[in-house]
Amino acid sequence: DTEVTQTPKHLVMGMTNKKSLKCEQHMGHRAMYWYKQKAKKPPELMFVYSYEKLSINESVPSRFSPECPNSSLLNLHLHALQPEDSALYLCASSQDGLAINQPQHFGDGTRLSIL
Amino acid sequence: AQKITQTQPGMFVQEKEAVTLDCTYDTSDPSYGLFWYKQPSSGEMIFLIYQGSYDQQNATEGRYSLNFQKARKSANLVISASQLGDSAMYFCAMSSMDSNYQLIWGAGTKLIIKP
Numbered sequence: 001d002t003e004v005t006q007t008p009k010h011l012v013m014g015m016t017n018k019k020s021l022k023c024e025q026h027m028g029h030r031a032m033y034w035y036k037q038k039a040k041k042p043p044e045l046m047f048v049y050s051y052e053k054l055s056i057n058e059s060v061p062s063r064f065s066p067e068c069p070n071s072s073l074l075n076l077h078l079h080a081l082q083p084e085d086s087a088l089y090l091c092a093s094s095q096d097g098l099a100i101n102q103p104q105h106f107g108d109g110t111r112l113s114i115l
Numbered sequence: 116a117q118k119i120t121q122t123q124p125g126m127f128v129q130e131k132e133a134v135t136l137d138c139t140y141d142t143s144d145p146s147y148g149l150f151w152y153k154q155p156s157s158g159e160m161i162f163l164i165y166q167g168s169y170d171q172q173n174a175t176e177g178r179y180s181l182n183f184q185k186a187r188k189s190a191n192l193v194i195s196a197s198q199l200g201d202s203a204m205y206f207c208a209m210s211s212m213d214s215n216y217q218l219i220w221g222a223g224t225k226l227i228i229k230p
Contacts, residue, residue, distance in 0.1 A: 040223070040225075041223075042206055042208075042220035056217065088158055092160070100147055100148035100167070101210075103165055104162070106152075106159060106162075
């Protein structure tokens, strides 16, 4: 079992829907991440929160909106997505995101399909 | 520019044999960390092993060891006594101050263990 929990595991939505992905960790980590991963490719970084503040936004379209309500929770709000947004969305956490020796711990991911 | 190269898109290995997955990296930063992750078809990204650029000893974690050759800029993963459950995608990744402590990922190697 992973220590980073993501819900839902699968999500199918239309292009006009609004939905949210949720991520929770209880390891006391202060950095949390969202990645997008297409099949047979490495993960692509989307957002990084460090100490509950957005520290990195990798030029992600505004139809993806991250939120970090507290140090244990990370949400990704989705609105008006496109078919090319269908992918596996991975959440990860690390101690504080400010050192080279901190492994990121990942959740099981949410498989998102846009109809 | 920082880069991770995994030259083996796929590998087939007989069960119980040892496996070496190749990873070479490029960075001008003298301080960096190298990571290996395993991703089964179910999607979760599992941290396996870490090697720091200043570590004198090669890292080991159970059946996993990292063959770190700094002069060659190589960080190969060795899996001893392979098992059917080792079948997965394996990613090599690097973190450094130059990457703002974010992971630079290789393209991955798909490993299939044959019974």
